[in-house]
Amino acid sequence: MAVVLAGAGAASAHEFTCDKRVQVKGEGQGTPGVAPRVTKFPATLRFHYKLRNVHPKGESVADLVEDPLLARYGFGTPFPTPMAVGVGDSRDATFELKLDTPEACQALAASDGRVDDSFDSALRVKWALGETQCAARVTCCEPFVDCELTCPPDDPGCVETPSPVAPGPSRNAGFFKVHEQALQQCLAGGGLDLGVARVESLEQALGLLWASPGLDRNGGVRTETDARRFELAREALVSTCNERLFGASEKRGRALDEALRTLRGASEEGALERLVRELGRHNDAGLGKPLPGGFDAGRATPAHAAGIATDPLEPGRP
Structure with missing residues (x-):
């Protein structure tokens, strides 16, 4: 959207429109109106x-053209300025940015100041x-x-990661909070140290699933960080039950291990929020799949x- 200040005379008036697009090279044009999603690296x-x-x-003269997010990669000023553009004319510029790993993409997503997977x-x-x-x-x-992770053609020693397996x-928290029999079968595998609480019994597990993340046992308001830790503990409980009851998943297991390490130690709010989303996605991934034959979840x-x-929270725990 252009903003033009009042008082400009015809001889000195200028006006521009700009258009910016991004494409993941080698993956086609994508869907119009949908942000491209980077899944293969490099x-x-x-x-x-x-x-x-x-x-x-008349011609328009651009005094400043900048892209602050890309400045650290050497493309903060895609056009030299001042730049005069004639009536009906346009100028084009392109820039290619290589991301070697998923972590590089996530770092770029974090650089815009929002805690999400986009930038x-x-x-x-x-x-x-x-x-x-x-x-x-x-x-x-x-x-x-x-x-x-895919291998570049000039690296014969590289080993590609397999494509994601279906x-x-x-099942998610909504399932386990009402199916006591399924939850009891999960706890038969042993108690869980979830950082904010140690869950040993069916009643404690249900307490974690039914409680409000934003309120403590006395009805007081939890800090935002404590609420995120509570949410992560809940998703970790659900992920553990999915692993124990319905079969291990390598990717979910790795995410669960990271979540448990985070819950048992110091953690930043950004990491907590990311792990809540990640485990939640894993827990929701197989909702449409039938439960294993012979497994009886009991009635809701x-x-x-x-x-x-x-309430499973232990006094003195973070």
Whole structure:
């Protein structure tokens, strides 16, 4: 959207529009209106910029053209300025950015200040009496979920990771909080140290599943970090039950191991939020798959389950 300041005379008026697009090189044009998702690494992102003079009578002069997010990669100024563009004319620029690993993509996603798997790269164009911006979004795959590492043709020693395997059956917190029999079968495998609590009994497990992450045992409001730790402990409990009851998953198991290490030690809020999303995605991945033959989850008993749920949090635990 362009912003033009009042008071410009016809002789000195300028006006631009800009367009910015990004493509994962080698993966086609993608779906219009949908941010490309990077899943195979190494990956090359190709940024394309178009700056057009839309003033009807005269040339426009851009005094500043910048892309702050890409400045660290040497492409913070895709066009030299000042830059004059004639009536009806446009200027184009391209830039390619290589991301070797999923972690590099996630680091770029974190650099825009939001805790998510996407980043927005915005181009700002400024002239004497106005400015405009345009942006493009890229989404990164989630490590251990849908990321693949492919080998470059000049590296014969490289070993490619296998393509993601279709997930087996799984169930989420909503299932386990009302199916006491299934939850009891999970706990038969032993108690769980989840950092915020140690779960030994059916009642304690139900307490973790039924409690509000935002409120403590006395009804007080938890800090945002404590609420995230509680949510992660809940997803870790559910992931453990999925592993024990329905079969181990390498990717879910790796994410679960990271979550348990995080819960038992110091952790940043950004890492907690990422792991909550990651484990939640794993727990939801197999909801449409039938449970293994011979497994009896029992009937759903929400009222009874909620009635026997007890607070599993231990005094003095973070």
